Amino acid sequence: MNMKRKLAFALVAMVAALTVGSIAWAAIPDTGGVIRGCYEKGTGQLRVTDTQTNMPKGCGAKEVSLDWSVRGPMGPAGPEGPAGPPRDGAADAFVGSFGADTGNATAAPSVPCTLGQIILSASPTKTAGGMPATGQLLPIAQNTALFALLGTTYGGDGKVTFALPDLRSIAPNHMTYSICTYGTWPS
Numbered sequence: 001m002n003m004k005r006k007l008a009f010a011l012v013a014m015v016a017a018l019t020v021g022s023i024a025w026a027a028i029p030d031t032g033g034v035i036r037g038c039y040e041k042g043t044g045q046l047r048v049t050d051t052q053t054n055m056p057k058g059c060g061a062k063e064v065s066l067d068w069s070v071r072g073p074m075g076p077a078g079p080e081g082p083a084g085p086p087r088d089g090a091a092d093a094f095v096g097s098f099g100a101d102t103g104n105a106t107a108a109p110s111v112p113c114t115l116g117q118i119i120l121s122a123s124p125t126k127t128a129g130g131m132p133a134t135g136q137l138l139p140i141a142q143n144t145a146l147f148a149l150l151g152t153t154y155g156g157d158g159k160v161t162f163a164l165p166d167l168r169s170i171a172p173n174h175m176t177y178s179i180c181t182y183g184t185w186p187s
Contacts, residue, residue: 034070038063103134103168105176113180116149118167120177127178135166138181146181 037048038059046066049058059065104124111129113119121128131138137156140147147162155163167177 035068037066037068039066040064097173098171099169100173102171102173103132103166103176105132105178107131107178113183114186115145115180115183116186117180117183118165118177119180120171120175122175124174124176127176130178130180130182131164133165133167133177133179135163135168137161137163143181145185149186 035048037046039046040060040063042062101124105121105127106125108126108129113129117130118133119128119130135154138146138161140156140158140160140162143162150162150164152158152162154165164179171177
């Protein structure tokens with residue numbers, strides 16, 4: 001019983017020390033992110049001080065005060081860069097024409113296609129064949145040929161899964177890009 005009490009006391013003391021130590025450690029950088037310390041020239045010892053709690057106190061007579069992560073004054077602004085090309089007003093007609101209500105279609109039976117081929121469909125509910133290209137993960141075991149073609153270019157761990165490209169943001173509004181998942185190997 002006496003041994004259990006000693007172990008319990010040691011455990012409580014260790015938890016208390018860790019708690020107090022972690023609170024003090026978390027307070028070391030001041031509100032500006034500056035870390036302050038003292039360097040003793042004779043011994044070469046370096047110690048960190050905490051300006052928020054004053055633990056330990058400031059530098060002694062034989063120590064030199066040091067500050068880390070101090071942000072200096074901002075320098076003058078650099079010269080302005082060259083002007084870009086003039087804006088193409090014709091492109092403004094396309095703003096807002098992509099990425100809305102896209103990629104919501106469900107997979108449809110594949111028409112004859114080339115494995116990995118991207119097909120655009122005007123239907124917001126069915127693909128033109130294959131799976132919608134929405135970045136989803138697929139199991140490698142059931143899609144070995146497509147994985148051999150795409151690899152982990154678009155994501156996945158390469159061991160169990162790989163990802164299809166996510167083309168929703170570049171699809172015209174209310175349309176769906178799909179990818180041929182079962183088809184002829186590209187030649």
